[in-house]
Each structure stands twice: as structure tokens, then as C-alpha cells.
């Protein structure tokens with residue numbers, strides 16, 4: 001309570017207040033999918049402002065997708081000359097597929113330096129995601145020699161998983177990716193770099209003589225181990241540059257790279273498995289933290305992805321699974337929401353999907369479990 005003044009002329013001394021507050025998790029993240037939909041630098045900065053206001057401290061920037069390559073790489077100009085521009089997009093409006101106009105765009109390296117500095121001033125770390133070995137049709141359209149079949153390829157009209165991925169038996173692919181990552185780490189100071197690793201169909205690898213030769217030469221059991229070989233090799237490269245990798249939970253299949261952090265998205269199973277193996281985990285289960293899912297009654301809402309994630313469900317999510325013992329629980333380093341882009345095609349829609357659920361996410365990321373109300 002403030003001391004009351006005896007008279008108006010008395011100087012009132014206000015006791016100092018010390019506020020002790022600290023976050024529950026070190027990683028409090030939100031993803032934006034610039035791969036499927038290109039957002040301007042202005043909007044990216046606004047998105048970072050929102051993160052900062054909510055004490056979210058990681059901006060996971062999804063920059064590579066089948067449908068668009070969004071980061072300028074000086075050594076491979078076709079990635080953005082060709083890979084950043086698709087002729088059209090099929091998207092769902094009500095029950096109809098609508099074919100929209102051409103769509104594209106990319107961030108120059110100057111844009112990225114500008115955005116990274118902006119984020120740093122707001123204590124937000126940008127974790128760039130450079131997808132591999134799948135979700136890279138945009139790169140294969142630009143450089144078909146990086147695929148198993150040699151192409152040619154076109155942008156798909158529909159969303160969904162593409163069968164064409166980087167060839168894991170071709171040395172040129174690893175040279176390419178090391179070159180790309182070398183430019184990426186020059187731009188992004190984040191110690192941790194996201195290498196994707198999700199949704200990689202093995203069809204092409206099964207039929208590719210180079211990939212099959214790699215499996216034989218390296219003594220691998222199958223194509224899942226080939227994916228593990230791929231990711232582990234990229235991890236070694238990034239570790240040698242003082243960086244670490246994070247990947248989606250598919251990187252557990254075929255053996256987890258030794259120093260990898262796992263992002264658990266297909267529910268919490270992958271996160272539990274990784275924590276039990278002593279690997280750091282960021283929880284971002286699609287059941288609770290996919291913010292492209294419907295947040296209200298679908299018939300009242302603008303287009304959204306098929307799941308249902310109302311505000312209450314986000315707020316009610318507990319990131320540390322009960323199945324883990326106290327030692328294992330320490331490996332849950334954070335929590336993240338994801339604003340994917342299949343059905344989100346404007347900044348206003350991205351805002352609408354991200355908040356207020358992003359505020360609920362901020363609460364579960366910051367506030368200790370026992371203080372949640």
C-alpha cells in the first residue's frame with residue numbers, strides 16, 4: 001500500500017517494487033509458413049512485434065516448401081528466379097477448389113539481415129527452416145539434377161506430400177546443401193537451424209540406383225536409415241560450423257542424429273521417445289498447437305485446415321508429458337504453435353488464426369503449471 005500524504009505539500013515516497021518473473025520454458029515459439037504463402041517484410045516485422053509483446057522468443061521461419069523457395073542464395077540464383085514463383089494455386093473456399101492467380105516472392109539477403117536485426121532488438125531469435133530431403137520441389141524445379149529421376153518438374157496444383165525429394169545417393173546434393181547452409185548461417189545468428197526432415201516418401205529412393213548404392217556402401221538397412229544418414233551428415237556439417245540442428249519428429253525414424261533436437265508434431269509420441277533418449281524436445285503437437293486448424297464451428301469460420309483447435313484447447317495443453325520421469329522431463333525445452341499456409345492466403349487471415357490462440361500459447365510457455373488458472 002502507498003503511504004498517505006498528510007498534506008498536499010508532502011513528498012510521498014513510493015516504495016520500490018521488485019517483480020520476479022521468469023519463463024517456464026526457454027523456447028517459446030511461433031511458426032509462420034512463408035513457403036506456401038509469401039508475406040512481405042513489413043508483415044514479418046509485425047509478426048515479430050506480436051511475438052515480442054507476448055514474450056514469445058523464437059520465430060520459426062519456414063522458408064522452403066514444395067510450393068516456393070523464399071530465401072535468396074547467391075550461389076544458386078535459380079532457387080529464387082524459378083523456385084519462388086508458381087503459376088497458380090488451388091485452394092479451398094467452402095467446398096470448392098478455386099484456382100487463383102500466380103503467386104510468389106522471396107526475401108533478399110538484405111531483407112533477411114534487416115529482419116534478423118529487427119528481431120534481435122526485440123529479443124526474438126529467428127530459427128530458419130531449410131527443408132530437406134523432402135518438401136523441396138521448388139528446388140528441384142530450379143535444379144532437377146538434384147533429384148533421383150532428373151525431372152523435369154512442375155509446381156503441383158494441389159497441396160500435399162510430393163514424392164520427388166533430394167537424391168540421397170548423389171554427392172552433388174550434399175555439396176549443394178552445404179553451400180546453401182553456409183549462406184544461411186552467415187545470415188542467421190541462431191545457434192539452432194531447422195532442417196525439416198518431415199514427410200519424405202521413400203518411393204524415389206527405392207527405385208534409384210544411386211540411392212540403392214549408397215544404402216549398400218554405407219551398410220544401411222533400408223530407406224529409413226538412408227534418411228538418417230542424410231540428416232546425420234547435414235548435422236555433422238552444421239556442428240562443424242558451431243551450429244546444432246532441430247528437425248520434425250520423422251528424424252527419429254531410422255536412427256536419430258546424435259546431437260539433434262526434436263520437434264514433436266505428430267502428437268507427443270516423438271517428443272516422449274526423444275526425451276527418453278536424452279535429446280532436447282520442443283512440443284508442437286498438431287492436436288493442440290496447429291493454429292491453421294479451425295478455432296470455432298467450421299460452418300461459421302473462414303477456410304481452415306481440417307482439425308479443431310479452439311482457444312480453450314490450446315490453453316489447456318500441458319507440454320510436459322506425465323509419462324516421463326523427472327530426469328526425462330528436463331529435456332522438454334519448449335513449446336511452439338504453427339501457422340501453416342495451405343489455407344491461409346493473406347496477412348489478415350494469418351493474424352486471425354494466430355491470435356488470440358497465440359496469447360494462450362504464450363501463457364502455457366511462460367506460466368508455471370501450478371499458476372495456470
Ligand SMILES: [Zn+2]
Pocket residue numbers: 147148166167168169170204205208209210211
Ligand atoms: Zn536417388
